[in-house]
Amino acid sequence: MKKSYKFTKLVNIGDIVFISICFGIILFSFFQMINLPRGEYIKIEDGTHNEFVFSLESNVEKKIGGPLGDTIIVIQNNKARIQSSPCNKKYCIHQGWINKINETIVCIPNKISLSIIGKTPSYDSINY
Amino acid sequence: MTLSTIKPTKQDHQVAKLAALATVLSLIEFFLPSPIPGVKPGIANIITLYALIKFNFHVAFWVSIIRVLVTSILVGSFLNPTFFLSLTGALFSLGILFLTKNLYGKCFGLLSLSLVASIFHIIGQFIIVRIWIIPHDGIYNLLPLFLLSAFLFGLVNGIIVYRVLQQKPSKYNVK
C-alpha cells in the first residue's frame, strides 16, 4: 500500500515561473475588464424569454416576476442592481451595482438576468 | 463506473477514507457562506492532491469522483446543474493533473500542481456555466475574479498539502 513519493521543496524554479505567468495573465484579465466601455442600457430577461430594455439614465424600480416570486430591480445614477429577490442565497443582491457593457447579474433560482448593453446592440455581420 | 465494481482492496479502503474526508470538507464548504457566488476555497481539492502525491492518480481520481457524487446526494443536488458544475470542475482538474503529474518533482512542486488543478477546476465550471447555465457573454466579466480566487486558493491549498505531507516525514521515503 505504501507508495514512495518524491518529496520536493515547497518552492521550485518551475513553480516560481508558473506562478508568475498565472499571476501575469490574471492581472492582464483584470486590466482588460477595467477598460471596458460603460454601458448605456439594461436588458432584463426572465425565464420565459421575455426581454425588457431600460435606459440606464432612468431612475426607476422594476418588479419582474419569476418562478419563486418578484425580483425588484433598481436603476439609478447610470447603474443597476437587484434590490430584493425571493431566492435563498441572495447572491444576486450581493453582486451590487453594474454599469459596464456586458456586465451581468443572474439570479438562477428565480431565472432572471440583467445585463448592461450598449446603445447599439451587436450585429450579425459587418459591411466594409 | 459504479461503486459496486470496486473490490474492497486495501487501496479501496484508503480511497473510502480519503473520500469520506473530502466529502466532509466539501460539506463544510457548502454550508459556509461565500461572499461572492462561485468563489470558494475548494478545500476538498487538498485531499485529491494529497491522494495523488501520496498514492497515485487512480486513488486521487476515485476520491474526487466519489466526493462529488456523495456530496451532491447529501445536499440534494444530485443531477442538478450544481452537480454537473462540480463534476465538470473535478474532471477538468483531474484531467490536467493526469497530464501534468509526471512534471511533479522535475522543477515543479506542489504549488504548481495545486495551482493548475484549481485553475482548470474553475475553467471547467466556467465552460459549463457559459454554454449551459448562463449562455451570455456577460459572464466573461466575472472570469478575472474567478481566476484570481482560483489562483489564491490554489496556492493556499498547495501549501496545506505540503504541510500535511511534511507531518510524518520519517514514515515515508524522504529525499
Add this chain to the structure above:
Amino acid sequence: MNLAKFLILIVLFLTGCTQNTTQQYKDYIFGTIIDIKIYDENPKKSEKVANLIFNDFHRLHDYLHPWKPSEISNINDAIKINRWYQIDDPELIEILIDNKELSKKTDNWFNPAIGGLIKLWGFHADLPENKLPSTSKILDYLTNLPTMEDLIIENKMLRSNNKMLQIDLGGYAKGYALSRAKKILLDNNIKNALINIGGNILAVGQPGERFWRVGIQHPRKPRAMATINLLPGWSIGTSGDYQRYFTINKKRYSHLINPNTGFPADNTQSATVLFAPSENSEIKSDVYSKPLFIAPKKFKVELAERLAIKNFLIIFDDGQILISKEMNEAIEWIDIPNEEVLQIH
C-alpha cells in the same frame, strides 16, 4: 482506467450543448473572406448548400479574375492584339452586356473597361505596388479612355474598337456572386441566411423574429460606425478608400480610380448603398457604391437620384456625412465620424 472514456463522454456532452440555431461557414475566395450564416436548418443540409455556393464562387473566380489567367484575361489579351474572341458561355455574355448597361447608366462613373488604368496604379496584384505611375502615362491613357461602349458583342463574338480596353469586373463580381448565392439558396429551399462577400452583404429571410443586423465599417477606425437592420432580400455594399490603398508622403491612393482624372478619387472615405429586393438589386449594391464614391461631391446627390439609390451614406474626406433620408431613419450610429450631418430629403 476508464478516465479516458469518461473524459470523452464529457467532451461529447459539452459539444452537444453548444448546438446553435445559426450555422456559419467561411471560405476565402476573390481574395477576400466569404461568410455564410444559415439560420435554423438541418446542419447537413446547410453545409451542403454552403459548399454549393463556395464551389460556384470558385468557378466565378476562375473566369472573372482580372489579372490571373481566366476567361476575362483571355478576352483582354485578344483585345490587345485587335482580334475577335469567341465566347461560348452565355452567362459571361450576359455579364458583359450587363456591365455595358451599368456603365452607360452611370455615365461611366462605373467603368469596368479601365483595367489598364488600374494596372497602371499597381492594383493588379495581391498587394498594391506602392508607387505612383508617371503623369504622362496617365494623360496618355486618358486621351484614349476606353469605355464599355467600345466593346462590341455580336452573337458569340466579341471585339473592341479600343485596344486599350481591358475588362476588370472587380466592381461587379461580388454583387454578381451575391445574386448567384441568392439563387442557389432559393433553389435549395434555404429561407433564412446572411451572406457576406468581402463586405458586400445580402440578407435572405430573417433569423427568427428579429432581422439580420449588420455593422457598417468606420472608414478610419477598426470597428463599426453604425448598425442597420437588413430586411429580407435587402443588400448592402460599401466602397471605401480603406479597402485597398497605398500611401506615399502621407497621401492615400485608393483602388477607386476616377476614370475622368485618371487618379484615385480622394473626395470620399466611404460610400455605402442599400437596396431593397428587386431585379439585380444585389449587383446594384456592389456596383452603385462606386459612382457615389468616385464622382465629385457636387454630383453625388444628383447621381444617387438618377440611379434611384434611395438609401445611401457617404463619408466625405473630412468626415462630413451625406446621408439620404431613408438611410438616416434606418441607421443606428455607434461612432459617428463627424457631428455635421447633411441629410437629403
